[in-house]
Structures are given as C-alpha cells and as structure tokens.
Amino acid sequence: MGEIIAHVLEGTALAEGGVDGVVYEPGSEAGSADADAASAAVTGVAVVFLATQALLEQATALGVNLVISHEGLFYCHREDGATWLPDDPVVRRKRELLRRTGITVVRCHDRPHRCQPDTITAGLVEALGWAPQVVTHEPAAAVVAIEPMTLAQVARHVKAKLGIPYVRIAGNPELVCRRIGIAAGYRGGAGVAVPLIQAHGLDLVIAGEGPEWETPEYVRDAARQGRPLAYLALGHAESEEPGMRALAAQLRERFPGVPVHVLRDEPLFSVL
Amino acid sequence: MGEIIAHVLEGTALAEGGVDGVVYEPGSEAGSADADAASAAVTGVAVVFLATQALLEQATALGVNLVISHEGLFYCHREDGATWLPDDPVVRRKRELLRRTGITVVRCHDRPHRCQPDTITAGLVEALGWAPQVVTHEPAAAVVAIEPMTLAQVARHVKAKLGIPYVRIAGNPELVCRRIGIAAGYRGGAGVAVPLIQAHGLDLVIAGEGPEWETPEYVRDAARQGRPLAYLALGHAESEEPGMRALAAQLRERFPGVPVHVLRDEPLFSVL
Numbered sequence: 001m002g003e004i005i006a007h008v009l010e011g012t013a014l015a016e017g018g019v020d021g022v023v024y025e026p027g028s029e030a031g032s033a034d035a036d037a038a039s040a041a042v043t044g045v046a047v048v049f050l051a052t053q054a055l056l057e058q059a060t061a062l063g064v065n066l067v068i069s070h071e072g073l074f075y076c077h078r079e080d081g082a083t084w085l086p087d088d089p090v091v092r093r094k095r096e097l098l099r100r101t102g103i104t105v106v107r108c109h110d111r112p113h114r115c116q117p118d119t120i121t122a123g124l125v126e127a128l129g130w131a132p133q134v135v136t137h138e139p140a141a142a143v144v145a146i147e148p149m150t151l152a153q154v155a156r157h158v159k160a161k162l163g164i165p166y167v168r169i170a171g172n173p174e175l176v177c178r179r180i181g182i183a184a185g186y187r188g189g190a191g192v193a194v195p196l197i198q199a200h201g202l203d204l205v206i207a208g209e210g211p212e213w214e215t216p217e218y219v220r221d222a223a224r225q226g227r228p229l230a231y232l233a234l235g236h237a238e239s240e241e242p243g244m245r246a247l248a249a250q251l252r253e254r255f256p257g258v259p260v261h262v263l264r265d266e267p268l269f270s271v272l
Numbered sequence: 273m274g275e276i277i278a279h280v281l282e283g284t285a286l287a288e289g290g291v292d293g294v295v296y297e298p299g300s301e302a303g304s305a306d307a308d309a310a311s312a313a314v315t316g317v318a319v320v321f322l323a324t325q326a327l328l329e330q331a332t333a334l335g336v337n338l339v340i341s342h343e344g345l346f347y348c349h350r351e352d353g354a355t356w357l358p359d360d361p362v363v364r365r366k367r368e369l370l371r372r373t374g375i376t377v378v379r380c381h382d383r384p385h386r387c388q389p390d391t392i393t394a395g396l397v398e399a400l401g402w403a404p405q406v407v408t409h410e411p412a413a414a415v416v417a418i419e420p421m422t423l424a425q426v427a428r429h430v431k432a433k434l435g436i437p438y439v440r441i442a443g444n445p446e447l448v449c450r451r452i453g454i455a456a457g458y459r460g461g462a463g464v465a466v467p468l469i470q471a472h473g474l475d476l477v478i479a480g481e482g483p484e485w486e487t488p489e490y491v492r493d494a495a496r497q498g499r500p501l502a503y504l505a506l507g508h509a510e511s512e513e514p515g516m517r518a519l520a521a522q523l524r525e526r527f528p529g530v531p532v533h534v535l536r537d538e539p540l541f542s543v544l
Contacts, residue, residue: 050485053496075462075490077483085466090490093497155544168541186483190347194357211349211458212481212508213322216540218347218362224325225365233541236484268488269440269505271543272427 120243127242170216171230208239392515399514442488443502480511
C-alpha cells in the first residue's frame, strides 16, 4: 500500500498549507500524517470525490482497503473531524465504519491541483469533450475556444457529457458562447473568474462552486451594462469527479495489478 | 442624509473587522469611510440586498439618492472594488452610473446581523410565518418548532412565502420536519449548522448559502447512518432580502417623512 500512497501524495508532503495525507488508517484513532498502513497489501482501490458513508460501504462490498478521496472525510476543508467535531455522532459512526472495515483513507487534493496542467481541471475539460479546444491552462482554470453555442446549448452539452441532472446559470440562455473559462471545484469566485474574463475575453465561466454574489452578480451587472456575459455552476462534486476519474486512470496505468474502482455518489442536491 | 446614515451604521463604525460604511458617495472617487454626503437632503431611500446595476437604475428612476445595500457593490465581501479591481470595465461603468446619478451607497451588513435577535434572521423567520414558533435566537441562526411537515411541504411553503422559484434540498423529500434551524446568508457551513443540529435536535437546516460539501454531506451521511436529517438552500439573496425589508420598515418608522423603497432584482440563477 505504501507505494500507492507515496505515489498519490508525491510532492505534497512538504508543501506548506496543504491538506493531503493519510486521513484515516485502521488502528490509529485520530488518523495520522504518516502511513503506518504502508505495509498492508492492497486488495483494491476506490477513487472518489468524497468518501461518503454510502461510498465507504460500496468500497467495502468491493473488497477495497484503500480509498483515495479528493475532499475530507469530516465536512470541513482544513480539519479532520477528530479535532473540530470530537463528540459528533455522525463523525463517530463514520469512524466506526472505517475501523470495522479496515479501510485506509488518503486525501488527495493538492497534488492533482498542483500538476501542470491541473489534473482535476484537465479531467473536466476532457470529459466535456473540449480538450482539443484548450487555448491555455492557467493555474486555477482552463480557457477553451469552441464553435459558437448558445448558453442553453452549452448547458445541455455539459449535462449530457457529465451525466448530471441540472446546472444553474446566471445570464441569458440565448447568449452565444465562444470562449469559456473552466474552473473546477471552489474556484468560481470573482478573484479567479473576473481577471480570467478580462484577460481572455470570455463569454462564459463554468465553475464548480463559488460565492453566489461574486461572479454571478458581476456577469449580471456586465450584461446590464451591455456586455453579455454568463456564469454556469456545475456543483462542486460534479466539477471534480471527472478529474478524479482521470487520476484513477493514471493509477491503473502505474499499478496494473491493482483493481482501481471509481465510485460516485448520487447527486447531492435536488431542485424542488 | 447624515442622520439616516448614522442610524443604519450605529455601533458598527468602531467594530473591528466590519464592512459597514459609506461605500460610494458622489464627488469621492474612491468611496470613503466618512460621510461627506451627510449634509445632502434625502430625496428617497432604496433598501436592497445588493446594489446591482439594474437596481441602481431603478433607484434613479424613483428619485432616490441614498441606497442601503446589505452586500458590497463590487463582487467581494471585503473589498470595495477601487482597490481590488482598479481597471475593471464593469466596476468602472458602475461607478460612472453612481457619479452621474449622484446616489450615495451605504453598506449595511454587520449592524443588522449584530442586533439581538439578528434583524436579517428575524426578518426571514417572520417572512416564513414562523415568528411565533421561535424556540431560540442564537447569534448565527434561529431555531423554530413547527407543526410536522414533510421536507417537500417545507420547500413548497418556503417558495410560496418568499416568492422564489426553486430551492435546493439535500435529503429525503418525505422526511418529517419538526425542528428547523434557520441560518440566513452565508451561514450554511458545518461550523454553524452541525453544532446547531446537535444542540437542538434539528431535522432540517434552512440556509442561504454554504459550502456544498460541508452540511449537505453531513446530513447525507447522517441519513445513511439511520438518522434522517436534511438541508435546504434558499440562495444567499433570497435568504437576506426579507431581513432588509424588515430594516426598511424600521427606517420608515424612524424617519416617517422619507420615502423608503425596497427593491429586489430578478432571481440570480436559473436552473436548466
């Protein structure tokens, strides 16, 4: 197991301010930054956006003992739950499940985001079928130049390619989009999107998640001023699952003898 | 104008880390923390969640020269646009509109949130028709105990009461809800919601906005473990507009001679 863990964490152990590492290993109550689990044999790997209770159960049923999760186990980017929710019953039951099943969980967030290009962004662009249309990969986003499509057509395309039930848009569905910025994860904020729009003459920003009154209000004001712009929110998980699928493909190539599963939970939100 | 500005900013000028203040006044290129506009006569007041381009135009048409905005003018909680987006064309045109119309904009965010109970939360609870059902007002949320309704019924109720086209839910629509936590604005994160759920035995958290993989994933895991819980996202603006309406009512009472309008922009997002 140590070789796979070392591979998915490569380069991040020394990175300041990172969140990657072994976040749960059997026998260690609090989780650990060191991999004592390293000596165990890998029976199977599951790659997920977030190791939910349901996906950990699925992983168990598949005989997996190593789960690679993009986000944390305990509902907070910077904390592992052992410290910030010490007595919480949901956290406790999730830890009990892990103890019972002997699964090791590794968080793999920073490493793929720090690749050039960002593995998560590139995986999303690839899943959207726009890899050949990439103009540039910036650190926090990619820019693609596509054949003109309306925003409504882009929404249909995105839903079909990613297999997701809905997207949220700010902007006119009839807006013709030619240049699109693509920002996976929580990068929909104005700090990323606005300079990107201006630097690349974008019509549309597609993001996972971002503060509602930043970029969406910016594009609304711009449109009102006579410069049509739009924003499309995929959902955080929806925007990063394709990149984790790409990471799983890399693992299969690197460790051909190991079964590597990609597990995906149900859509988190329903619209009513 | 000075008297109204002093009223809406009361107690916040000295508060550390606050964002309230005069964010735009005619004749001051960069905005100012001091109100030189104080001596101008007020021709009308508009109270808004966010002073969008469209609402500033509406305010102009109504003869308003003072706009009280809960959120900032320039797409970022902590910055006024003069510094963080100095050369941005959307910011520039918005400032041109303000210069042309002579409107003063005051941000009024911290003051209502710091009231006891929080004016914004209380306004939301009131708009939902649940003021008589309040169990407690905590600093960041209220708790209400209602007659049992399913989550789907709560969603219908909320949409009808607030006049909004949709909500997003995480959880089973058939879940019976009796105790609900209500967190206006960007307070849907696990840091607020999880302790609230546990302290008050909640079935449901209704929030404006929050990180997608915090509370929504927490309630999903809890339900999977056998403790049904749910989360309902109203939208940031949707959750705070009723509170700003309550603030407008206070202003009308305090300054009976001044026309006070409540302006509301179109829903920011469409679901496709």
